[in-house]
Amino acid sequence: MKEVLVETSARHVHVSREDLDVLFGKGYELTNIKDLSQPGQFACAEKVLVVGPKGTLKASILGPTRPASQVEISLTDARTIGVKAPIRESGDVAGSAPCKLVNPETGAEVELKEGVIVAKRHIHLTPAAAAEMGVADKQIVSVEIKSERTTVFGDVVVRVSEKFAPAMHIDTDESNAACAFGTVMGTVIV
Ligand SMILES: [Zn+2]
Structure with missing residues (x-):
């Protein structure tokens, strides 16, 4: 059997515990609105703005928190916000593109020095x-x-x-x- 289910990942953000604290408040817990196909992974009600030099996009957060924040966008999105996001496997963010994450409700923000990738x-x-x-x-x-x-x-x-x-x-x-x-x-x- 060589058939596999093909799923489309919309742009999304994984956040570290530390960045979640800054964006939503210390100890904030993400709100699971939908379990994803990969066990333990879930879509959250929380959204953030992904801000680059040329534009801003809104993206959902996927839980749970991870050791490092990571933004996964398409090449079209990368062009829209003006970042050079490399094609990488998830978790491989060293030297990837920078951006700012903003809580659209409160304006709280985090500068990511790296973390923006196009998922391989x-x-x-x-x-x-x-x-x-x-x-x-x-x-x-x-x-x-x-x-x-x-x-x-x-x-x-x-x-x-x-x-x-x-x-x-x-x-x-x-x-x-x-x-x-x-x-x-x-x-x-x-
Ligand atoms: Zn995947």
Whole structure:
């Protein structure tokens, strides 16, 4: 079985405990409004403004908090706010683009020296699903999405962990390019 669910990640922000304290108040707890496909991850009611030299975008926070704040946007978003966001795997933020995060209700703000990335397209797999597909952690594969604009994405990194649920994640630029709307499956090409 080489089919995987394809999910579109809208722009979002992961915040550190420290930055959440500054933005929303000391000890503030995020409000879970929707569990995401990856176990333990959730969309929050809280939104922040992502401010760059040329513009501002609103983004949802995804919980729980993480060791370092990270902003995941599309290349279109990066152009809109005027930042040079590199294509990176989640968590790899060293030397990535800076921005300011602002609480739209209170004006509280945090300067991020780095943290703005465009997520490298990736597939989350459990060890069992990876074995079934014949792929390994960190392997680069292609994925074909059949649609009105059938597209093969190369440079898709496979990530394997017991903590994952099988799903491919692409951003809104990629989703629009491939008309990957609704419930979409992709075929992994090794
Ligand atoms: Zn993901």
